[in-house]
Amino acid sequence: MIGTLYFLALLSSTVAWGPVDLWSEESVRNETGGGGGDRCTCDAFLPSSTFPIGDLVAVEQTVVEISHKLEREMGKLEDYEAKMTEYAEKIVKLTIEIEKMEKDPDAYNEDDFQNTKVEIKQVEALIAELQLSINGSTTVFESVRVEVTAVVATLNRLEKTYDKNLVLVTRREYVKVQLQLEECERRHQELFNPNIGSCAHTGISKLSQPIVSQLNAHLSTSYTFGGWGKDSKPLPDRESMYWYSGATTAGISSIRFYTNYKNLILRNAFQTTSLKSGWTGTGNNFIIRGNTLYYQINRPFSVAKLNFTTMLYESRVIPKASSSISYANSPNQNFDFAADESGLWVTYATVESGGRMVIAKINEASFGLEEEWQTSVYKPGVNNAFMICGVLYATRSIDVHIEEIFYMYDTKTKQETHISIRFERFREKYSNLDYNPTDQKLYMYNDGYYLSYHLWFNHTATTTVQPPHVVT
Ligand SMILES: *[C@@H]1O[C@H](CO)[C@@H](O)[C@H](O)[C@H]1NC(C)=O
Ligand SMILES: *[C@@H]1O[C@H](CO)[C@@H](O)[C@H](O)[C@H]1NC(C)=O
Ligand SMILES: *[C@@H]1O[C@H](CO)[C@@H](O)[C@H](O)[C@H]1NC(C)=O
Numbered sequence: 031m032i033g034t035l036y037f038l039a040l041l042s043s044t045v046a047w048g049p050v051d052l053w054s055e056e057s058v059r060n061e062t063g064g065g066g067g068d069r070c071t072c073d074a075f076l077p078s079s080t081f082p083i084g085d086l087v088a089v090e091q092t093v094v095e096i097s098h099k100l101e102r103e104m105g106k107l108e109d110y111e112a113k114m115t116e117y118a119e120k121i122v123k124l125t126i127e128i129e130k131m132e133k134d135p136d137a138y139n140e141d142d143f144q145n146t147k148v149e150i151k152q153v154e155a156l157i158a159e160l161q162l163s164i165n166g167s168t169t170v171f172e173s174v175r176v177e178v179t180a181v182v183a184t185l186n187r188l189e190k191t192y193d194k195n196l197v198l199v200t201r202r203e204y205v206k207v208q209l210q211l212e213e214c215e216r217r218h219q220e221l222f223n224p225n226i227g228s229c230a231h232t233g234i235s236k237l238s239q240p241i242v243s244q245l246n247a248h249l250s251t252s253y254t255f256g257g258w259g260k261d262s263k264p265l266p267d268r269e270s271m272y273w274y275s276g277a278t279t280a281g282i283s284s285i286r287f288y289t290n291y292k293n294l295i296l297r298n299a300f301q302t303t304s305l306k307s308g309w310t311g312t313g314n315n316f317i318i319r320g321n322t323l324y325y326q327i328n329r330p331f332s333v334a335k336l337n338f339t340t341m342l343y344e345s346r347v348i349p350k351a352s353s354s355i356s357y358a359n360s361p362n363q364n365f366d367f368a369a370d371e372s373g374l375w376v377t378y379a380t381v382e383s384g385g386r387m388v389i390a391k392i393n394e395a396s397f398g399l400e401e402e403w404q405t406s407v408y409k410p411g412v413n414n415a416f417m418i419c420g421v422l423y424a425t426r427s428i429d430v431h432i433e434e435i436f437y438m439y440d441t442k443t444k445q446e447t448h449i450s451i452r453f454e455r456f457r458e459k460y461s462n463l464d465y466n467p468t469d470q471k472l473y474m475y476n477d478g479y480y481l482s483y484h485l486w487f488n489h490t491a492t493t494t495v496q497p498p499h500v501v502t
């Protein structure tokens with residue numbers, strides 16, 4: 031007698047990337063009874079309840095629908111891209127025409143001017159139309175994200191309660207749509223913000239809804255401290271690599287690496303490195319840059335690095351930095367590392383400034399501090415901070431789900447500004463929030479949830495002719 035569960039396990043372990051409808055309730059029942067009609071129920075194999083096949087089937091249907099939706103959106107994005115190129119060419123043509131008219135107005139009559147004006151109006155109308163369509167896509171992505179979040183929650187629940195193998199096929203389908211969503215969003219983002227690496231903007235204008243990549247890699251709700259993300263200056267063969275480190279207390283003792291996003295979601299680490307005795311870290315505001323972990327250690331209290339290429343550790347004491355002043359809501363977060371378009375940074379509070387934050391630029395070659403900036407923002411009132419284009423952004427909580435970027439400090443001008451850019455998170459607390467200049471995204475470790483956000487920036491008046499950038 032082959033039990034349903036055993037059959038399911040067998041099926042899921044042998045059928046990789048199998049057809050989605052494999053899991054229909056009928057076919058499972060038919061196969062189960064296959065031997066000769068003996069009655070066999072799941073109850074015999076589970077302590078309390080049957081495996082909720084219905085949940086799995088529902089999840090699969092959702093996954094298929096999401097996938098179709100995303101295919102349609104991808105088609106639209108390709109359309110927008112083509113239109114954008116067309117409009118950009120029109121704008122260039124009109125600009126040249128206007129320049130000619132300005133240089134030699136006498137060569138043109140009133141009709142010529144009128145025609146040019148009409149053409150400009152037409153391009154304007156086309157761009158407005160495009161913006162509307164783009165808004166449509168944004169709405170679709172937002173609703174898809176909600177669906178994807180529900181799917182990942184169900185899968186995690188099933189994986190936690192039952193054997194992980196039972197859910198494997200569905201999870202693989204889920205991974206495919208998650209990747210599809212990421213790809214769609216990346217294309218969407220590139221269309222309207224094709225300036226990765228550029229600092230020709232005056233700061234963040236808004237954040238997307240949070241994108242959930244994982245509820246918890248350890249399938250446990252107690253890994254509330256940690257971080258995840260990508261290397262901000264990856265080695266040439268590690269551009270698609272992701273890393274993750276989670277812990278039940280504010281510290282770091284090991285870190286996992288995944289070859290790519292798919293393996294991150296599938297929890298297939300290709301390497302897990304434990305920090306050697308005497309070098310385990312405290313706090314969770316670590317980052318990886320140049321295949322090197324930058325983090326905080328407590329004996330002696332200092333900034334530390336571990337180069338994964340050589341497996342060599344190094345540390346530096348920063349005498350002024352306080353070892354007790356942390357961010358709000360999370361203990362031990364004394365040093366916060368950040369990387370942006372201009373390099374590597376660390377922030378901390380000092381006792382002499384009454385707990386206000388200091389920004390320091392780290393020289394990557396020497397691991398020494400190049401320059402420091404004293405801000406007026408009080409660290410215990412800040413949840414977390416990150417750097418973009420040499421500007422510090424600090425966050426605080428508005429309520430259990432709403433976060434606000436409320437403060438910025440520009441190290442180039444030494445100017446500070448109070449702003450209000452709000453965004454959502456899923457859980458109340460988080461211990462790691464960082465910007466990654468390679469994809470212009472923010473990564474958050476939100477009490478075990480891996481969240482990321484797309485960013486939009488305020489652009490100064492466009493000086494050159496280029497495709498319209500939507501920065502609503
Ligand atoms: C289940 O098996 C019965 C008897 O072999 C068959 O008539 C029925 O179509 C099968 N159902 C499915 C969904 O395959
Ligand atoms: C796009 O949506 C945003 C917010 O929903 C709105 O403020 C903006 O006016 C819309 N843009 C267009 C072109 O409709
Ligand atoms: C960008 O512009 C928006 C709207 O004008 C404003 O609310 C926001 O504070 C600006 N961002 C920065 C960083 O100045």
Ligand SMILES: *[C@@H]1O[C@H](CO)[C@@H](O)[C@H](O)[C@H]1NC(C)=O
Nearest residue numbers: 319320322337338339340394
């Ligand atoms: C790590 O070690 C490699 C090999 O010696 C070296 O090339 C690289 O610069 C080091 N990286 C950092 C960030 O120290």
